[in-house]
Amino acid sequence: MVTANLAYLIPLFPLLAFVINILFGRYVKDKACWISVGASALSCGIAWPLIVGVIGGTTYHHDFAWLALGGVDLKFGYLLDPLAATLLFVVTLVGTLIQIYAIGYMKGEARFSRFFAYLSLFMFGMLGVVISDNFLLFFMCWEVMGLCSYLLIGFYSEKDSAANACKKAFLTTRVGDVGFLLGILALFTLAGTLSFAELHDAVELNRDSQLMITVTALLLFCGTIGKSAQVPLHVWLPDAMEGPTPVSALIHAATMVAAGVFLVARAYPLIEASAQAAQVIAIVGTVTALTAACVALTATDIKKVLAYSTISQLGYMVAAMGCGAMVAGIFHLMTHAFFKALLFLGAGSVIHGTGTQDLREMGGLFPKMKSTAWTFLIASLAIAGVPPLAGFWSKDEILLAAHQYGNLYYYALSLTAFLTAFYMFRLFVLTFLGKPRNPDIHAHESPKSMTGPLWVLAVGSILVGLPGSFLAHNWFQDFLNRGHEVEHPVNYTVMITSIALGLAGIALAFLLYRGGLGMGEKLARSLAWPHRVSMNKFWIDEAYAAWLVRPWHALARLLFGLDAKVVDGAVNGTGAGTLGGSRVSGWFDKYIIDGTVNFIAAFTQFCSDIFRLFQTGFIQNYLLIVFAAVVFILYFGIR
Amino acid sequence: MIIPLEHVLLFSLILFAIGMVGVLTRRNAIGILISIELLLNAVNVNLVCFSRVSEDPMAGQMFAFFVIALAAAAAAVGLAIVVAIYRTRNTVQTDEIQLLKW
Numbered sequence: 001m002v003t004a005n006l007a008y009l010i011p012l013f014p015l016l017a018f019v020i021n022i023l024f025g026r027y028v029k030d031k032a033c034w035i036s037v038g039a040s041a042l043s044c045g046i047a048w049p050l051i052v053g054v055i056g057g058t059t060y061h062h063d064f065a066w067l068a069l070g071g072v073d074l075k076f077g078y079l080l081d082p083l084a085a086t087l088l089f090v091v092t093l094v095g096t097l098i099q100i101y102a103i104g105y106m107k108g109e110a111r112f113s114r115f116f117a118y119l120s121l122f123m124f125g126m127l128g129v130v131i132s133d134n135f136l137l138f139f140m141c142w143e144v145m146g147l148c149s150y151l152l153i154g155f156y157s158e159k160d161s162a163a164n165a166c167k168k169a170f171l172t173t174r175v176g177d178v179g180f181l182l183g184i185l186a187l188f189t190l191a192g193t194l195s196f197a198e199l200h201d202a203v204e205l206n207r208d209s210q211l212m213i214t215v216t217a218l219l220l221f222c223g224t225i226g227k228s229a230q231v232p233l234h235v236w237l238p239d240a241m242e243g244p245t246p247v248s249a250l251i252h253a254a255t256m257v258a259a260g261v262f263l264v265a266r267a268y269p270l271i272e273a274s275a276q277a278a279q280v281i282a283i284v285g286t287v288t289a290l291t292a293a294c295v296a297l298t299a300t301d302i303k304k305v306l307a308y309s310t311i312s313q314l315g316y317m318v319a320a321m322g323c324g325a326m327v328a329g330i331f332h333l334m335t336h337a338f339f340k341a342l343l344f345l346g347a348g349s350v351i352h353g354t355g356t357q358d359l360r361e362m363g364g365l366f367p368k369m370k371s372t373a374w375t376f377l378i379a380s381l382a383i384a385g386v387p388p389l390a391g392f393w394s395k396d397e398i399l400l401a402a403h404q405y406g407n408l409y410y411y412a413l414s415l416t417a418f419l420t421a422f423y424m425f426r427l428f429v430l431t432f433l434g435k436p437r438n439p440d441i442h443a444h445e446s447p448k449s450m451t452g453p454l455w456v457l458a459v460g461s462i463l464v465g466l467p468g469s470f471l472a473h474n475w476f477q478d479f480l481n482r483g484h485e486v487e488h489p490v491n492y493t494v495m496i497t498s499i500a501l502g503l504a505g506i507a508l509a510f511l512l513y514r515g516g517l518g519m520g521e522k523l524a525r526s527l528a529w530p531h532r533v534s535m536n537k538f539w540i541d542e543a544y545a546a547w548l549v550r551p552w553h554a555l556a557r558l559l560f561g562l563d564a565k566v567v568d569g570a571v572n573g574t575g576a577g578t579l580g581g582s583r584v585s586g587w588f589d590k591y592i593i594d595g596t597v598n599f600i601a602a603f604t605q606f607c608s609d610i611f612r613l614f615q616t617g618f619i620q621n622y623l624l625i626v627f628a629a630v631v632f633i634l635y636f637g638i639r
Numbered sequence: 640m641i642i643p644l645e646h647v648l649l650f651s652l653i654l655f656a657i658g659m660v661g662v663l664t665r666r667n668a669i670g671i672l673i674s675i676e677l678l679l680n681a682v683n684v685n686l687v688c689f690s691r692v693s694e695d696p697m698a699g700q701m702f703a704f705f706v707i708a709l710a711a712a713a714a715a716v717g718l719a720i721v722v723a724i725y726r727t728r729n730t731v732q733t734d735e736i737q738l739l740k741w
Contacts, residue, residue: 617740619733620663620671627659 005062006046007078007131010088011141013039013046014123021120025113032113033103036120040096043127047092054085055479061197063133072192079133079196082480086330087130087262090337093460094254095123097453101345102246104449105352115155115244122148126255129262135184135194135220138266142180142223145256146173152251153243165239172236176226180263183219187270190216200269207273217270217277220263221284228260228314231288235541237311241303245348248303253310254341258333261317268326282322282405286412288315291538293419297426298524298534300359302347305427309383310340312416316398319413325401327480331468332398335390338464339382342457346376349446349454350431359430360517361438368443371451373432375458380428382461384421385502390465392499397468397477400494410494417498421505426520429513437516647688655681668721668731672714679710 017039021032028035050060063077080088099119106115125148128141154166188194190212191202203213224230229237240252251257264271264281271278289312296308313336320329349372350365351357366373382389385396395417402409436443445451468476474488512519524531536542614625658681661674683703690699725731 615740617737619736620665624663627663 007050007060007062007080010043010047010092010131011124011127013042014120014127017120018117018124021113021117025117028113030112032116033099033106036116036123037096037099037103039120040092040099040123043123044092044096047088047127050080051085051089054080054082057482061133063195074136075134075195076137077133078131080131082482083262083265083330084130086334086480087258088127090334091123091126091130091255094337094341094457095126095250097456098246098250098254098341098345099123101249101348101450101453102244104447105246105348106244107447109244111155115152118148118151118155119247119250122152122251122256126259129259133196135187135196135266138263139180139184139223142227142259142263143177145251145259146170146177146227149173149240149251149256152247153240155243155247159242161239162242165236165242169236169240172233173226176222176224176233179219179222180226183216183222186212186216186219196266199267203269203273210274213270214274214277217267217274218280220267220270221277221281224260224263224318225284226260227263228257228318229288229311230260230284230315230318231291232540234288234292234311235544238304238307238537241301241307245303245344245351248307249341249344249348253306253344254337257310257314258317258337261314261321261329261333264318264321265326265330268321271321272324278322278324280322282319282409285315285317285319285322286402286409288312289319289416290315290412290419293416293423294534295537296423297419298531301357302350302359302362302427302431303344303357305359305423306340306343306347309343309420309424312420313340313383316395316413316416319409320398320401323398323401323405323409325398327477328394328397328401330480331476332391332394335382335394335461335465338457338460339379339389339391342375342379342454342461343383345450345454345457346372346379349450350376350443352446352450353443354441356438356441359427361441362431362436363434363438363516364432364436365443366432369432369445371445371454375451375454376428376432378458379461380424382465384424384506385417385498386506387499388462388466388469388471390461390463392502393465393469396495396498399498400489400491403491403494414497414501418501418505421502422509425506425509426513429509430517434514434516644688644692647684651681651684651688654684666732666734668717668724668733671733672717672721675717676710676714679706682706 014036017036020035021028025032053060060080061077063075065073066076067074078084099116102115102119106112109115122145125141125144129138129145132138132141150166150170153169154162156162157166184194190206190209191199193199193202206213226233237252237257241248243252271281292308292311292315296305296312299305299308313332317329317332317336320326320332349369350362353369353372354362354365356362378389382391385392387393399410399413399417402413466472467479468474470488470490477488512523533539655678658674658677658679661677662671665671665674683706686699686703686706688699690696690703693699721731724736728736730736
């Protein structure tokens with residue numbers, strides 16, 4: 001197990017890269033990217049042999065006492081089980097590819113080294129989350145990711161929109177994280193352990209306190225709602241697209257937001273033990289998937305479409321978790337990481353080539369950006385659920401689970417699948433097909449360092465679904481479910497429906513948008529009301545502004561007023577009082593104390609002025625006085 | 640002929656008064672010294688005079704000799720001071736010497 005302890009190094013390499021880049025950024029300058037990429041590559045180099053070991057049947061686990069709390073030791077350590085190995089594979093591979101891509105994308109940016117420093121710090125946080133073996137360490141690394149998310153969304157902090165977006169993201173996820181922290185405390189109270197490995201047994205022991213289990217599970221799920229942008233805390237993710245595109249791809253599509261799903265998977269024993277919690281999770285996931293897909297239909301910013309698509313897909317994963325199909329959720333997480341990262345990087349390539357993010361100005365880019373277009377097409381097919389690409393297999397698993405869990409969930413998720421196919425191909429057609437709509441844009445293909453990762457991810461998007469398909473005898477599911485024999489039912493009705501819905505969506509998108517924007521606009525006019533709902537994102541931002549932000553601002557203003565009037569008033573009053581007191585005291589000092597002293601002095605001087613007149617200096621005057629005195633004394637003395 | 644005591648005392652008083660006026664009014668330091676001699680001599684006369692009527696006549700006369708001796712010493716010291724003042728201030732007029740004035 002000596003070599004396995006190298007697992008501690010996996011997150012530490014990116015941390016080292018962060019330290020170098022943040023402290024010595026001005027010296028390494030353009031080489032910053034190679035430090036970060038190198039650190040990620042080293043992490044890969046350590047992680048992959050371990051992953052192979054996990055696939056071979058071992059589970060690596062090591063911990064050490066970090067803090068003794070009374071009789072209980074809080075332990076830190078790593079746990080590499082199939083779940084962690086899956087995530088580790090995705091994060092190291094996608095993370096490294098996206099950093100390579102970022103070399104080309106961020107070329108010539110100011111604060112180049114700082115960007116890579118943040119990316120490395122993020123990698124540290126994410127890898128820490130993945131390999132940590134308990135909720136506390138998980139939470140710490142989780143917060144590191146939150147910080148990086150904040151820093152990177154606000155990377156162009158001179159733009160107001162970016163500054164606001166990062167603030168919004170940080171505050172919104174914080175709401176969820178408070179719940180998460182409370183959940184950890186509740187779990188510690190309930191089970192007396194925070195370790196993932198002991199969680200299952202601990203929950204079995206406390207089976208009787210059903211209410212507590214439900215509350216704990218839901219509190220932990222709050223973290224997911226915040227981080228994975230589930231309704232009602234999803235509002236930060238679309239705004240998070242203000243960050244540089246590689247960041248959107250890495251943090252806000254492929255890895256960090258998926259960490260919420262990973263959290264649910266880690267807390268799965270709790271959710272299995274509480275049907276109510278599972279149902280809440282399924283409902284939240286389904287509602288998120290459907291509403292986000294509806295909003296994605298009308299978005300005109302290429303990154304916004306992808307952001308809502310991400311929310312929708314995360315909803316899919318969460319819904320799968322709630323429906324009791326943890327494996328399907330993780331499977332979709334893995335496939336989604338590949339094709340969504342690819343979509344974002346493709347979008348970044350398009351933005352890099354055209355200089356605009358607005359779909360209405362694009363069009364006809366296919367011949368100019370061949371690599372980008374082809375890889376984008378592959379990713380779109382994957383997310384639309386066209387077999388045998390990755391998305392099909394994982395989505396099919398989730399639909400199957402939903403089908404078994406409840407019809408309503410199944411219909412909602414199927415509808416989402418249709419909408420997903422539609423908006424993705426609306427995006428694809430508007431971007432790459434048709435005629436260029438803005439003659440001022442002269443698109444060009446991106447450099448090799450950008451298209452290279454695109455192709456690797458495209459291959460991934462095609463292949464990563466296969467281990468979980470019936471073609472490979474559901475190897476992936478058995479891998480995650482190690483030790484438990486499970487049935488792998490194949491439901492051809494569900495499968496064929498899902499294929500049909502995907503193809504229908506694609507066909508409809510081609511039909512509507514092949515000739516440009518005209519048909520779509522006509523349709524929007526005839527369906528004015530639903531179009532408005534979608535355009536305005538269900539007015540959720542507005543609702544927050546009206547019912548949360550405004551009262552909060554009012555409260556803040558009230559408290560500010562209170563501060564200004566009462567607290568400052570008290571301080572100023574004290575100041576003024578002291579000043580007045582000192583004036584009185586000063587006056588007293590000056591006129592009474594000093595006055596007395598001066599009076600005594602003046603009186604003495606006055607007397608002296610009189611008495612010194614006797615001091616004539618004439619010796620005879622003195623003698624006369626002496627004589628007179630003697631006569632006087634003799635006269636009265638003798639008498 | 641025995642001069643009556645009253646006459647001698649009266650003479651001594653007059654002599655003392657003349658000396659006193661001299662001491663208080665003379666401006667010249669030498670004059671003052673001379674006047675002091677007058678005062679002392681007035682006292683001597685008094686002493687001698689009272690010694691005649693006292694039970695121990697020698698005491699008064701001895702006292703007078705002491706006074707004469709001391710007067711000579713005092714006059715010497717006084718003259719020395721006057722000479723010293725004259726050397727430093729070029730005058731012996733007391734109204735011009737006001738070192739003790741405020």
